[in-house]
C-alpha cells in the first residue's frame with residue numbers, strides 16, 4: 391500500500407509495480423479528471439520546476455513521459471541556458487548554450503499525466519476519496535493500513551503522504567520511535583496568479599527567474615509559460631518579504647523587483663485566476679536513516695522525509711530519484727525483507743543530503759534564518775556568491791554550477807583547483823548591468 395497519490399506516491403507505486411502482485415494507492419482526495427489544483431496538494435497552484443535530473447528519472451520510470459507532457463500542452467524550453475532569463479546581483483545573466491532542455495507546465499498537469507500512466511499499470515489500483523487513519527502491526531513489523539471502515543493487510547507500506555505525514559503518531563501507536571527531525575526556519579511565502587500568454591509578451595527569453603542578493607534583498611519573482619497559453623507568475627520571498635494579498639499589491643511587488651521586464655509583463659497580461667498564497671515557514675528533514683531498529687514493512691518517501699525550501703525546486707526530483715532507489719532496494723532485498731527499511735532509508739539519505747545542504751546553505755545567507763547551522767557555512771556562502779558572479783560571464787563556471795543545481799553533478803566539481811581558479815578570476819569580471 392502506498393499512502394498518497396501525489397508525485398512521490400505515484401512514482402513509488404510505478405517503480406515497484408513489477409515486484410508485487412498488487413499495489414494499492416490510498417488517496418484522501420477525490421482525484422479530478424482534469425489538471426486542476428486539489429485540496430491535499432495546496433502547493434499545486436504555485437510554480438513547479440522539474441530539474442533536469444528529475445525529468446530524466448521520470449523518463450526512466452515512464453518512458454515517453456516528455457512526449458505525453460508535450461501532447462498535453464507542456465511548453466518545451468529548448469535550452470535552460472538560453473531560454474531562461476536569470477536575474478541576480480543586479481544583472482541579467484548572459485544567455486549561453488548549456489544543452490539542457492526543460493519542460494514547463496503546471497504542477498496539476500504533471501500529476502495528471504503521471505497518474506494516467508500509473509492507472510494503465512495492471513498491478514496498480516488507486517483508491518481515492520479514502521484516508522489512511524493508522525497502521526496495524528506490532529513492535530517489529532507493520533502489517534496493515536487502517537482505513538475508516540477497512541483494514542488492508544500488506545507486505546510493505548510506503549508513506550508518501552507529504553509534509554503533514556502523521557506517521558510519527560501512527561508508528562508510536564505500535565511502539566516504534568519517531569525519527570529525529572531538523573527544521574530550518576525560512577519564512578518563505580508565495581503568491582501566484584495565472585495570466586494570458588501571447589507571442590512576443592516577453593522578449594528577453596521564454597521564462598524568467600529573479601532571485602534576491604542576500605542580505606539586502608529578499609524578494610523572488612518568476613514567470614513560466616504553461617499549458618493553455620498561460621503565464622504562471624509568482625511573487626515570493628524569504629522571511630516574510632511582504633506577500634502580496636491583492637492585485638494592486640501583486641503589481642507593486644513586481645515593480646519592486648530589480649528587473650523591469652517582469653513587472654511590465656504583469657502590467658500587460660490579463661489575469662485568469664484569483665491570487666493564491668502559501669506560507670512555508672520551515673524546511674524540514676526527518677532522519678529515518680538514523681533509526682537503529684526501524685519498523686519492518688514500512689518506508690517513507692518524498693516530502694514526508696524531506697520538505698525543502700520550494701524556491702530551489704528539488705522536491706519532485708528527489709521523489710522521482712527515491713522511487714528509482716525503492717525499485718532497486720526492493721529488487722536487492724526482496725519485498726518482505728526486514729533489511730529493506732534500513733537499506734532504503736540510507737539510499738534516501740544519499741539522495742537528499744546534497745540538495746538539503748544546497749538549499750539550507752543558501753538559506754543561511756539570510757541572517758534571519760534559524761536552525762542547525764552547517765559548519766563553515768559563512769565561508770561556503772562567500773564562495774557560492776563568487777561562483778554565481780562568475781557564472782554571469784564564464785561558460786565553464788555556469789555549466790558546472792547549473793549541473794550541480796540541477797542535481798546532475800556532485801558539488802565537488804565546484805571545488806576542483808582548476809574550477810576554483812576560474813571562479814576567482816571570472817568573479818572579478820563585472821557583467822554589464824541590465
Ligand SMILES: Cc1cc2nc3c(=O)[nH]c(=O)nc-3n(C[C@H](O)[C@H](O)[C@H](O)COP(=O)(O)OP(=O)(O)OC[C@H]3O[C@@H](n4cnc5c(N)ncnc54)[C@H](O)[C@@H]3O)c2cc1C
Nearest residue numbers: 394396398418430433438439522552692693700703705706
Ligand atoms: C509553494 C511550493 C512550491 C514548490 N515548487 C517546487 C518546484 O518548483 N519543484 C519541485 O520539484 N518541487 C516543488 N515543491 C515541492 C513539491 O510540491 C513536492 O516535493 C512534491 O509534490 C512531492 O510531494 P509528495 O508527493 O511527497 O507530497 P504531497 O505532494 O504533499 O502529496 C501528499 C499526498 O498524500 C495525500 N494524503 C495525505 N495524508 C493522507 C492520508 N492520511 N491518507 C491518504 N492520503 C493522504 C494528500 O492528499 C496528497 O495527495 C514545491 C512545494 C511548495 C510548497
